[in-house]
Amino acid sequence: MEHFHRYAQPFDYEGGEEGCLLIHGFTGTPAHMRLLGESLHKGGYTVKGILLKGHGTKMEDMEKVTWQDWLQDAVTGYEVLRRTCSKVYVMGLSMGGVLSLLLAEQYPVDKVVPIAAPIRIYDRKAHGAPLLKYFQKFKMWGGSGESSASEEFTDYKLGYDGFSVEALCHLLKLMKMAEKGLRQIQCPALVVQSKTDETVRPVSAQIIYDRIKAFQKEILWLERSKHVCTIGPEREMMHKKIHEFLQRT
Template sequence: MELQKRLVEPFHFSGNHVGCLLIHGFSGSPSEMRLLGECLAKLGWTVHGIRLSGHGTTPEEMAKTRWEDWTKDAVAGVAELRKTCDTVIGVGLSMGGLLALHLATLGLLDGIVTLNAPMVLADRRTRYAKLIRPFITFIGKPKSHRVASAPESIPERFVYERIPVDGLVSLNRGIRQVRSKLSSITCPALLMQSRKDFTVNPVSVQIIHEQIKHVNPIVHYWEKSGHILTLGREREEVALKVHEFLQKFTTETSV
């Protein structure tokens, strides 16, 4: 129980004037982002890892929440960082990356880092969530997704194995909304995508790049990692890539 509590708790590390808002994925928890956050904090950056509503508790609790709740959580995270940082960068995994893109469309961020942000989900069945909603409340994650990520994941991660269908319907709506507004993004961006992603179709990063190419986004593919880039085989290199991007936003010599 104590381990679970630690995994799902939000976290904050004080550092320099550049704040990193770390946002976990759909049905996940802050445990997906903690290692990255600890690494960035050691390098001098301010880090704020949030927990999205309904996450880190039970699938039943998540079923009560929607895209609108998660966007409010993300906006609140930016506001918290703005109290001490004059620059805020959104760093999001999967749906967390989608939320970072959403914040950027609102002009709330100075930069974004997306890790396997979804524009197209790999499992075609997810597109029909609205049709099955009257008949099914929860669906299990495809076994292939769990097996594919297991060899490269660390044990300390809290994630739901059952997904509320209402939440999936809401996620699909969020994807459509963000995709329609991508061209309004004006801040620098680092877009990262795993080649072996069985959750998000890798074509997603190409769609994002095409819509925000006016900001000259950096696109980086990872060859050995699965969907959870922050806990995969290349997690240390991922952290260094984020650190490299963050250096564009500061003149401090201590970082």
């Protein structure tokens, strides 16, 4: 497998007995999670940043994968950490956040951190993907995608410029599954969401918070970050809050 950038590859940082599974989002790469991973590793955690199938290579590879592949990637990463770590914390960005919720619904995850997890999205046309896929194979992301270095850590801004419409159908499936099972989550949860997210409606965070059954749960609201907030201007503050959350008994 040839990755389009070295930061698009999965990463593993060996640390202590507590492990963190990091899951990137739809069309993204582990690069979006690497800064968080490095911060967690400095805090003494063992960190595993996985690469979801169909990502990090070329956009056409997205056509070959399904939601089952992505969920299995997440499960495999969790199981690898569970074999060697006394506790496993799962955190993911966007679709990775959805996968983190599904893991917390189905497995004994110790703590979960869904970041910009899409329960509600702005693009209503996305829900037409099951029909659109018969007429259009790929769709490019809208907008210029440009942002200044003061807004985002651009060295880690690595992902596809578009996506497979067929793959979008599988993302929508994961979103429905995760929302349906929210009440099964009982582990402590830190829900992270930016109020200025251009992709995910901020109400998504409130829906997650309201429906999960965790005794310990909170929302971290970001004020100035875009959707890929893990490389945004509030990333260091987010790192601090996640560290505090993981250390809390």
